Amino acid sequence: MASTRFQLTRDSFGKLVLTTEEGEVHVGVSPVRAFPIQAPSDGISVVLSDGKEVAWIDALADMPADIRALVTDELEGREFMPEILRVNSVTSFATPCTWQVSTDRGETEFVLKGEEDIRRIGATSLLIADNHGIHFLIRDMFTIDKHTRKILDRFL
Template identity: 30%
Template sequence: MSTTPPPDISFEQDALGRLILIAPGGTRHVNVHPAKMFPLTEKDHWISIQSENSREILCVEDPQTLPEPSRSLLLGALARRDFVPIIQVIHRIVRMADGHQWHVTTDRGDTTFEVETDESIQNLGHGRLVIVDRRNTRYLIPSVPSLDRVSKRKLEHYY
């Protein structure tokens, strides 16, 4: 991985909507994908730029230092990839033979998902939890203490 100063790179979008990286020296990489390296702790910094086959090309430490329109193109691509529903209420957690089924309300509405093991629930410290379901979707609880009393009680085993 190389961290590249922003003036040395730029982004474009082709007619098909694919993101193109123009790397130092003018090398063009078509259909690159940005990925947050630390999506929960450094969500606005450290963006890995990956090739079509998910190999890292370079890292952008701070996308805000990119000039327009490169900054908007990169941040737009990140927003399309970034899907982390915020759990607001836990209605129930049902034990199943091969894991647990969660029934919750998120910032995007009511949903149900399945979690395989307790290891899929990670305590991030400072009252934050992340839950990874069977489809590898991450759900965030940004503040367990801020949840309603019933939701907190359902989490006692994990928190």
């Protein structure tokens, strides 16, 4: 595993370029979260296209601002996992049913095919897959509003 001391830039084609402390240059690297739900800003591997790790970031907050911005931008461009802030309504408590939700990315609706598409992640988080394979996150089902909790209880 490589040292966390490296330079990260974008080339003229928009690809990330990592230069190690030893001067080794890797074009087209990608950051990958080790724990995307439980600790999204900690434990980020920087890998080549074949998956080989060339750098490790313990905590994104500890990185220089320019590297932090490049890594964050790259991750946000590749990952799409909206966080559900509130379940506004469901068409039925039997599946399949349509959920209308408020997320950190705006209002949307999706079809829940079956109760098995709601998975517990850790002690308090839920991952809900819609009929198109998009995953929605509920970070903490115990701190979400009462109305949403009541709906979730019907499906869990």
